[in-house]
Amino acid sequence: MSDAAPLDRTERPPTRLRVSGMDCASCAAKVETAVRRLPGIEEIQVSVATETLTVRHGPGTSAGSIAATVRGLGYGAEDPDAVPVAGGLDAPWWRAPKSLLAFACGAALVLAYAVGHAAPATERWAFLAAMAVGLVPIGRRAVSAARHGTPFSIETLMTVAAIGATAIGATEEAATVVFLFLVGEVLEGVAAGRARASIRGLTGLVPDTALRESGGATERVPAASLRVGATVLVRPGDRVPADGTVVEGESAVDEAPVTGESVPRRKAPGDAVFAGTVNGDGALRVRVTAAARDNTIARVVRLVEEAQEAKAPTERLIDRFSKVYTPAVVAVAAWVAVLPPLLLGAPWDEWVYKGLAILLIGCPCALVISTPAAIAAGLSAAARRGLLIKGGAVLERLATVTTVAFDKTGTLTEGKPVVTDVVTFGRPERDVLSLAGALESGSSHPLARAVLAKAAEAGAPVPPAFGTRALGGKGMAGKVGGLDLFLGSPREAAARAAFTEEQAAQVSALNDLGKTVAALVVNGALAGLLAMREEPRADAKAGIDRLAVEGIGAVMLTGDNALRAKAVAGALGIEARAELLPEDKQRVVRELQAGGAVVAKVGDGINDAPALAVADVGIAMGGGTDVALETADAAVLHGRVADVARMIELSRRTLANIQANIAIALGLKAVFLVTTVLGVTGLWPAILADTGATVLVTANALRLLSVRLG
Numbered sequence: 204m205s206d207a208a209p210l211d212r213t214e215r216p217p218t219r220l221r222v223s224g225m226d227c228a229s230c231a232a233k234v235e236t237a238v239r240r241l242p243g244i245e246e247i248q249v250s251v252a253t254e255t256l257t258v259r260h261g262p263g264t265s266a267g268s269i270a271a272t273v274r275g276l277g278y279g280a281e282d283p284d285a286v287p288v289a290g291g292l293d294a295p296w297w298r299a300p301k302s303l304l305a306f307a308c309g310a311a312l313v314l315a316y317a318v319g320h321a322a323p324a325t326e327r328w329a330f331l332a333a334m335a336v337g338l339v340p341i342g343r344r345a346v347s348a349a350r351h352g353t354p355f356s357i358e359t360l361m362t363v364a365a366i367g368a369t370a371i372g373a374t375e376e377a378a379t380v381v382f383l384f385l386v387g388e389v390l391e392g393v394a395a396g397r398a399r400a401s402i403r404g405l406t407g408l409v410p411d412t413a414l415r416e417s418g419g420a421t422e423r424v425p426a427a428s429l430r431v432g433a434t435v436l437v438r439p440g441d442r443v444p445a446d447g448t449v450v451e452g453e454s455a456v457d458e459a460p461v462t463g464e465s466v467p468r469r470k471a472p473g474d475a476v477f478a479g480t481v482n483g484d485g486a487l488r489v490r491v492t493a494a495a496r497d498n499t500i501a502r503v504v505r506l507v508e509e510a511q512e513a514k515a516p517t518e519r520l521i522d523r524f525s526k527v528y529t530p531a532v533v534a535v536a537a538w539v540a541v542l543p544p545l546l547l548g549a550p551w552d553e554w555v556y557k558g559l560a561i562l563l564i565g566c567p568c569a570l571v572i573s574t575p576a577a578i579a580a581g582l583s584a585a586a587r588r589g590l591l592i593k594g595g596a597v598l599e600r601l602a603t604v605t606t607v608a609f610d611k612t613g614t615l616t617e618g619k620p621v622v623t624d625v626v627t628f629g630r631p632e633r634d635v636l637s638l639a640g641a642l643e644s645g646s647s648h649p650l651a652r653a654v655l656a657k658a659a660e661a662g663a664p665v666p667p668a669f670g671t672r673a674l675g676g677k678g679m680a681g682k683v684g685g686l687d688l689f690l691g692s693p694r695e696a697a698a699r700a701a702f703t704e705e706q707a708a709q710v711s712a713l714n715d716l717g718k719t720v721a722a723l724v725v726n727g728a729l730a731g732l733l734a735m736r737e738e739p740r741a742d743a744k745a746g747i748d749r750l751a752v753e754g755i756g757a758v759m760l761t762g763d764n765a766l767r768a769k770a771v772a773g774a775l776g777i778e779a780r781a782e783l784l785p786e787d788k789q790r791v792v793r794e795l796q797a798g799g800a801v802v803a804k805v806g807d808g809i810n811d812a813p814a815l816a817v818a819d820v821g822i823a824m825g826g827g828t829d830v831a832l833e834t835a836d837a838a839v840l841h842g843r844v845a846d847v848a849r850m851i852e853l854s855r856r857t858l859a860n861i862q863a864n865i866a867i868a869l870g871l872k873a874v875f876l877v878t879t880v881l882g883v884t885g886l887w888p889a890i891l892a893d894t895g896a897t898v899l900v901t902a903n904a905l906r907l908l909s910v911r912l913g
Contacts, residue, residue: 387894532565717770
């Protein structure tokens, strides 16, 4: 980075506009092509998902000229900060300009039929007037698009077809085709709006206000104004206003709006809560850990909208194909209209009519939208389940994964030890837990927390201890009720109390299972053994099994010692590679790839970052470090192992949806191309084929929003 040019602090801020009316990738391409032709344009980013245009340009081009160019193409262009963009705040679909134009054209068409019936001599002129209501705005957009670098737009094909149909006397049909085209545009807009709103709707989960504590009192403030460190009161039935940590109170919290989990989760002090979740039966005091713009929901919305602009390989292929396809369709239509009459003496009217129908059949909208519609729906469906996928390319690549390499600590396990065995010698189990808990009381060490959690689970009281002291990596010593206590490693305990052969054998057996053993000595005699180990997450085995059903292998990569790694992996039925440094994990991933595997690496720590970066797909687990989240291609925000399988399943369903969409788009066009040349179908079925295919592929893509992943 030492050779990088210094940052220009005087760089002009980019012009940002909200562009309304963009329904698909071809709309974005028209806008980009037009704006790029303006002088001084340096960089352009057009987002259909967010309906925004961001342009970096020199002083020779004004924001006004950019907006005027966009409006000339038939789209709205406004200051994004002056127009509400959250889901539900936009004008209803029936008040959109395209809808109003379709209504006007439809009314004019009905009136033309009525006039033609009442006065047959005026029928042609009535239908010409009805057609003009819709065609004049379409023609303007066609001329503007051609002037700004897109001569083969859908509007151009529509205009040529309608004027040509009128020239050969098919005026009534031409007027009807224009109306059907406008109806198709309305349906495309409604479908695109629904897909867009599906992810924006998440923002509506966060309440507008919050009860912030200040000076011993509570005050209602805008949720967006909450700062990190503030404490808020969340009453039963309220939505949590921000990401935070519970500092007081216990309650069941319904996380279904964010995580999709149907069963509420019990929250206690120290537990994390997410903005937008619903508090259940108890009041909670929550310390805010993320500002409104950085909470879980805002982050998901922002990253998914960005991800929707990262084109998948199939989408890029379709874009390239469509640039050749549309001019080719125009050429074929011209040949059909001209060659049979010139070479075979066929009737001009008949073959010109067929050529015009082929123009309409060849409209590329359905084909162009087939992939991005499915990608956008797939990304949105994933986000609503806490699965963050950074772009269409990643979504497609997930479908090809054959091996998943998991980290252990914090990924396959909860990342904290639990007491698995309590072995007693001459004392009840509750007594052993009470005395061990007394020595560990107040300690924040993970093993101490495990002992205290086990004592609480068993209902064992924890009495006060006196004179407790840590013995430099050996253990803890102290007194409880006149008893001298030591809790530490078996080796140190053996120096204070003689172990029998049976007791030593029990220690060895527990160690062989990959467990850490702490020995409790009371007044110079061994009173008990507490075995601890990281246990797999509750859903880890089910998640691994689900991958196996999909034909995907799993392996565990960990820096932990081989004994503990083998114990966890054995419980899950997978292979373990242990005692690995970060570079070793990266090397193992490369070895798997060299053997022909497509590898997804799942981890949550800084030491996973190198392997995440080199894997075919890197997946960060929820609660992971920022480094892991930034390095990864995807993230399981809620830490469920089964979500990795769900993510891959959704990817495969999305890929199947894309393939079905392409088949629908091209299949319908092929059928109507043949029937048109044979004289079976004409202009009406031609435009219905295009509009119908567009609506079908969009509706098929939207099915992904409600897909059930189990």
